[in-house]
Amino acid sequence: MSVSRNAEMLRCCVLYYQEQLAIQQIAERLNISRFKVSRYLKEAQGRGIVEVQIHDPNVEFEHLALRVEQALGLDEVVVVPTPFEASSESIRLAIGRAGSALFDDVTPETSVSITWGRTIAYMVDSLPGGKLNGHRVVDLAGGFGEVSSSVSSRAVTLRTAEKLNAECVQVPAPTIVGNAETARSLLAEDSIRRALDLAAESQIAVTGIGPVSKDSLIYLSGFMTDADITALRKKHGAVGSIIGRFYDIEGREVESEFKSRAIALEMDRFLSIPKRIAFAGGQAKLDSLIGVARGGLITTLVTDSQTATALLEAYGPATAAEQKALT
Amino acid sequence: MSVSRNAEMLRCCVLYYQEQLAIQQIAERLNISRFKVSRYLKEAQGRGIVEVQIHDPNVEFEHLALRVEQALGLDEVVVVPTPFEASSESIRLAIGRAGSALFDDVTPETSVSITWGRTIAYMVDSLPGGKLNGHRVVDLAGGFGEVSSSVSSRAVTLRTAEKLNAECVQVPAPTIVGNAETARSLLAEDSIRRALDLAAESQIAVTGIGPVSKDSLIYLSGFMTDADITALRKKHGAVGSIIGRFYDIEGREVESEFKSRAIALEMDRFLSIPKRIAFAGGQAKLDSLIGVARGGLITTLVTDSQTATALLEAYGPATAAEQKALT
């Protein structure tokens, strides 16, 4: 009996998975009830007797994406292959290109908010022209002195609006101003307040993640000094910036002077935007990414495989233990 | 769009086959309709993107069995591993042992008809005692002078009846008698006629397949001479024997003198038994097996992997062509 039981199960597996027969047909063929077949198949799965292989070079990236989703608790993660020549620039390009897929569900009612950034600039470039239709594209924060015209706030927002065939609303101010006083008065400006209100009402936020280093656009555009960087890191524990605001490893906005000098959507209002997509990759941004994830600052992440792997290692242990507990 | 299409399909595959999510759950997670997921999965299957592997040392035998079923048009085929020391005797033993599984559906209403044979003797030995319950066990043909008492008709039928806890009905005559005259009078005997009538009414027939050679029990027990073998093969094209009757490569009973000298169930009545199981293996019986298959003489076959492979090669070409046509 126990001999034939295995054979029967095996036969069910072969007929089901390799001959593609329906469970009912298998039951008729083997003269057993369909319940039995169903239970055999379930048991075979549970015992790991059947294994499904997916033949596609990109499975590994989907796997990574899935694991990052679970580990960081994100709604959606897209992982692109890290380019062979893994320079910061090529990674930005690769990540940016993958972004267009995230715009599939943009409708003429959709309002998109956005910030400047090098990765974002690539993303906008790769958006198809004339296919998408959105309602409005609006800045999440002010701009900055021209580091490179193509990545400036003005250019990115404008070009996105063009590609989405949508209204363009900009925040006519720098991201960071000299002192809190100036910031207050600018934020009182109708044009700025209205723009930020519109940003707060958007359904999709698109942004990059900045490191707290000399490689950040905030530094490169002269909004902060070397001393600021040191202070932010050492004194405030800042690990990254998003929409011009700095946060620590737990994703809490740090209480530095920069908080009051920023012309950008307030963090709480930013967090009320239902879909917040970050485009970011590269080893330098690991801590920045862990922070946004821990703090729930974003819902969606587009990154590269190397970064994804590193993230899992840095963030994974807890999850690995959890998974063990589940088994 | 086409980029994201592949990614989406891939994601569906991973979620379905590796994360074991239901199609509906996948649909919700990816914000697409369940129909789309369903169709993606179907397409992936069709394109051969997913492949299922079954981890079990015996899959290959199930595969063989399946292919032999299709190639020879049998209802059910059981293939056992050819023993490492592939002597005729060890093959018979292996095949015989596998037979017990075929008796699962024997009920107290089941009447089983049976013939002698070395493989059958092993099969009977391996039947469990005290578990099965049948109604009647009856000879399909007469017996023979004692080649070996354990495989004699009398012993096999009797022991099977014991194991099945069933009534035992034998045909009190030799399988082959000296001339047609004797056969006619024996067949007119009440005891013999009644036994054969009961055999004709059985639901399951269990038999071996004999080659037309000096290795056949019919020869070994002295029912035929070397000259008979030659005549049967050359003149009549006989390739094997079943229930004491010879048939050619198309499975047609040959019109030799042996036909009128046999004390056995007539071929047409034999063919009316719904389930006809043959136990046979070994290279020597290849032609015999092809004959029974072509003629539809049996519905079920128990054999060993080496023989099964050889059968597919000998019988397969036509089927391979058919399969090509289907593709």
Added chain:
DNA sequence: CGCCCTCTTGCACATATGTGCATTGTAAAC
């Protein structure tokens, strides 16, 4: 031999999945 326990089985029902068809979207051809 009877009892109890466990594992298996089949059924009724709840759920999940597949499929033809009408509709919409899309891209090539004119």
Added chain:
DNA sequence: GTTTACAATGCACATATGTGCAAGAGGGCG
């Protein structure tokens, strides 16, 4: 720019599959 053909989509319905439960079969143990 219009037309046409074709593929993609969603829906209603048919079908297939999963699951809790109660009945039954087997298998030790007293």
